[in-house]
Amino acid sequence: MKFKKKFLLYVLIINFSCSTFKNNQNHENLYKVYKIEHTNNFYFIYCEKADRKYKIISQKNDKLNTKKIVIGNSYQFQLQDFPDYSQETNPLAGFTPLVTCFSLDKNTEVCEEYGISLCTTKNLKGLYYIK
DSSP states (O other): OHHHHHHHHHHHHHHHHHHHHHHHHHHHTOEEEEEEEEETTEEEEEEEETTEEEEEEEEOOOOOSSOBOOTTOEEOOOEEESSOTTOTTSTTTTOOOSOOEEEEETTEEEEOBTTEEEEEETTEETTEEOO
16 A cells, blocks of 8 residues: 555656646747737737847738737747858858848848847747747
């Protein structure tokens, strides 16, 4: 009987430890949205995590069967630098340009802002969050 109690206690401790680790992992990737702007066919989503700020570029999209992001909520964005000069396939790998504005299309330009990293993410289409 003592063996069963010890085994049950052991299982409960392992289960609690794993769920705590999983919850901590999920919170590490959370970005809180604090502002949303739009220009022509693009949204600019401003978010922050651990005192760092990000500006996500997201092209407007038709309505998807998922929820729209909301200012004040946090999401697990998978951010990628824009433009990404670190890719080995990029002939400018490792190059840092002096240009601070980029053309997204013939009518839209996005500019870097002091203290805010310019990014894109694959799990956002327009304002629709994709898990």
